[in-house]
Amino acid sequence: MANEITMPKLGLTMTEGTVSEWKKQEGDPVEKGEIILVVATDKLTFEVEAEQSGVLAKILVPAGSSAAVSDAVGIIAAPGEEVETSSPAAEEPVTKEKPVKIESETSASPEKKPVESSEMSEAGIGEGTSVLVIGAGPGGYVSAIRAAQLGADVTIVDRKYYGGTCLNVGCIPTKVLLHTVELFNAVKEGEMIGLKADNVEVDWSALMKRKEQVTAQLVGGVRSLLSSNGVKMLEGDASFISDSEIRVSSSGKDQVLSPDYCIIAAGSEPVVPPVPGIDSKSVITSNEALSLDKVPDSMTIVGGGVIGVEFASIFASLGTRVTIVEMLPEILPNTDKEIVAVLKSVLAAKGVEILTSSKVTRFREENGSLVSEVKMSEGDREIITEKVLVSVGRKPSTSTLGLENTGVKMDRAKIIIDKKMKTSVDSIYAIGDCCSPIMLAHVASREGEVAAENIMGHKTVMDYKTNPGAVYTSPEIAWAGLTEEQAVEKGHNVKIGKFPLIANGKSLIMNETEGFIKFVVDEKYDEILGVHIIGPRATDLIVEAALALRLEATIDEIVTTIHAHPTIGEALGEAALDVNNIAVHIPPRK
Numbered sequence: 001m002a003n004e005i006t007m008p009k010l011g012l013t014m015t016e017g018t019v020s021e022w023k024k025q026e027g028d029p030v031e032k033g034e035i036i037l038v039v040a041t042d043k044l045t046f047e048v049e050a051e052q053s054g055v056l057a058k059i060l061v062p063a064g065s066s067a068a069v070s071d072a073v074g075i076i077a078a079p080g081e082e083v084e085t086s087s088p089a090a091e092e093p094v095t096k097e098k099p100v101k102i103e104s105e106t107s108a109s110p111e112k113k114p115v116e117s118s119e120m121s122e123a124g125i126g127e128g129t130s131v132l133v134i135g136a137g138p139g140g141y142v143s144a145i146r147a148a149q150l151g152a153d154v155t156i157v158d159r160k161y162y163g164g165t166c167l168n169v170g171c172i173p174t175k176v177l178l179h180t181v182e183l184f185n186a187v188k189e190g191e192m193i194g195l196k197a198d199n200v201e202v203d204w205s206a207l208m209k210r211k212e213q214v215t216a217q218l219v220g221g222v223r224s225l226l227s228s229n230g231v232k233m234l235e236g237d238a239s240f241i242s243d244s245e246i247r248v249s250s251s252g253k254d255q256v257l258s259p260d261y262c263i264i265a266a267g268s269e270p271v272v273p274p275v276p277g278i279d280s281k282s283v284i285t286s287n288e289a290l291s292l293d294k295v296p297d298s299m300t301i302v303g304g305g306v307i308g309v310e311f312a313s314i315f316a317s318l319g320t321r322v323t324i325v326e327m328l329p330e331i332l333p334n335t336d337k338e339i340v341a342v343l344k345s346v347l348a349a350k351g352v353e354i355l356t357s358s359k360v361t362r363f364r365e366e367n368g369s370l371v372s373e374v375k376m377s378e379g380d381r382e383i384i385t386e387k388v389l390v391s392v393g394r395k396p397s398t399s400t401l402g403l404e405n406t407g408v409k410m411d412r413a414k415i416i417i418d419k420k421m422k423t424s425v426d427s428i429y430a431i432g433d434c435c436s437p438i439m440l441a442h443v444a445s446r447e448g449e450v451a452a453e454n455i456m457g458h459k460t461v462m463d464y465k466t467n468p469g470a471v472y473t474s475p476e477i478a479w480a481g482l483t484e485e486q487a488v489e490k491g492h493n494v495k496i497g498k499f500p501l502i503a504n505g506k507s508l509i510m511n512e513t514e515g516f517i518k519f520v521v522d523e524k525y526d527e528i529l530g531v532h533i534i535g536p537r538a539t540d541l542i543v544e545a546a547l548a549l550r551l552e553a554t555i556d557e558i559v560t561t562i563h564a565h566p567t568i569g570e571a572l573g574e575a576a577l578d579v580n581n582i583a584v585h586i587p588p589r590k
């Protein structure tokens with residue numbers, strides 16, 4: 001019986017491929033499993049095997065032409081069998097030159113039309129297009145610089161701090177503390193690595209000063225970059241009067257701006273749940289946790305998400321007795337389960353107690369301490385600590401933006417955006433924590449570039465596929481792409497490769513052997529679906545995985561990339577080899 005040979009799908013976003021060579025000609029006999037043609041994409045060349053024996057009855061797509069994925073490119077039939085050739089691919093082969101385009105939406109209103117691409121170049125196009133950016137965090141300042149680079153006349157306004165949450169009370173200050181804590185831990189265990197140091201201690205007030213210095217230096221850098229790109233900087237509270245008018249209030253003085261476009265980058269703020277007693281001075285959010293006057297003796301952390309476990313890691317290492325109370329059955333939801341198990345054992349070794357499926361119902365002050373009343377499946381419990389850190393999530397900071405005076409559509413506090421970061425009003429874009437599905441600084445920055453480019457007439461769509469997640473505990477955690485569970489849920493036949501860091505030379509040198517690297521791979525073509533790391537430098541190593549996802553790489557491309565020795569990165573190559581059970585530095589799996 002005649003059967004079609006179809007264009008195989010060789011990557012998640014592959015839409016078409018080119019037949020680079022037919023190994024058989026029409027009329028040639030074909031054996032099942034024999035290579036019958038070669039397909040090329042912009043990334044790889046693939047030999048297609050015959051799925052049945054017979055005769056190559058028809059070549060529908062000649063060598064040098066392209067066809068869409070799943071379209072017929074040829075027909076195998078029984079000897080002497082007549083075949084029909086009405087396949088669309090046969091009538092209209094796609095030419096080799098046809099570009100593979102990522103879908104983008106077209107959406108410019110007649111009034112506020114992005115600069116036409118004919119007027120556009122990297123610099124100098126759309127000169128005079130005025131853009132107001134509200135919020136100078138990693139979303140806002142990056143979008144302002146990108147818009148200025150593309151020729152816009154840009155003004156940016158922030159009511160509190162340039163650099164936003166990230167530089168002032170988020171990513172940077174937490175990592176300053178974590179860095180010192182990591183060194184402290186390493187020196188404490190120094191004898192292992194031939195290092196003797198007595199009475200090593202953390203000078204908390206000096207650490208606070210260093211945190212301020214690092215922050216100030218980076219904030220200064222942001223201001224100077226904005227200035228050198230010609231961006232006008234304002235301090236003040238911005239709120240919309242209408243779709244096209246924004247009031248900026250500063251020290252009792254108001255000015256009204258009417259830019260061509262506005263990018264809202266107002267960020268987010270901590271969620272404070274309505275638990276009785278939460279207004280106690282001993283209950284703090286991440287903002288205050290970064291400016292405590294001393295290291296607390298004990299701390300209850302409500303919420304076992306990224307921010308909660310990072311603070312648990314910091315304070316437990318400094319000697320604080322830490323208890324994490326998490327409402328869900330597990331801390332760090334959406335993180336690889338095996339990684340969470342390792343982290344939990346590391347935190348437990350530091351004395352951190354983790355209560356899951358547990359909820360704080362009330363706080364009460366008692367004898368200078370704070371009692372957290374906790375409802376657990378095993379019964380109720382009271383935890384007495386000096387401080388309670390509430391880190392149950394963050395919410396978009398949109399309540400004072402006057403968005404009710406605009407046509408911007410919201411999903412509760414969150415601004416609704418499309419793939420180009422445009423809101424329901426053509427002249428208003430939004431980026432970062434105030435609208436994004438992922439609240440991370442690097443995501444906000446990328447969204448900022450996307451918004452600025454679309455305003456300036458480019459057609460850029462936001463793609464979250466390569467976004468790396470990172471948790472700066474000790475050891476660090478990082479991932480990109482799908483977890484094993486997510487890949488299975490999406491219908492992939494999954495293969496796993498895993499390499500323990502105990503078998504990695506550099507990890508041993510560093511005396512940081514806790515952890516592993518794990519590849520989640522689609523069985524069919526060994527395409528990488530996700531990479532998950534727990535171990536030292538995980539947050540730096542993940543860049544290779546993010547790039548692999550961007551390039552739709554297969555395991556072969558990691559394996560054949562030479563990794564420097566001795567590095568922890570070598571373990572990436574080994575974990576990739578382990579997908580096919582051929583890692584060199586661990587025994588083969590039986």
Ligand SMILES: Cc1cc2nc3c(=O)[nH]c(=O)nc-3n(C[C@H](O)[C@H](O)[C@H](O)COP(=O)(O)OP(=O)(O)OC[C@H]3O[C@@H](n4cnc5c(N)ncnc54)[C@H](O)[C@@H]3O)c2cc1C
Pocket residue numbers: 134135136137138139140157158159160161162163164165166167169170171172174236237238239265266267268286307397400401431432433434439440441442443444472
């Ligand atoms: C403790 C902590 C640790 C974190 N660690 C990391 C990390 O390691 N890596 C990571 O990627 N992310 C981390 N994050 C998240 C990261 O900080 C945010 O995702 C990021 O800052 C979002 O950037 P943004 O530009 O959207 O908003 P923000 O950084 O929040 O900036 C928004 C700015 O808008 C201003 N603003 C708001 N409303 C107005 C208005 N009406 N008028 C004028 N100005 C206004 C605010 O003053 C603020 O400066 C962390 C967050 C916290 C809290």
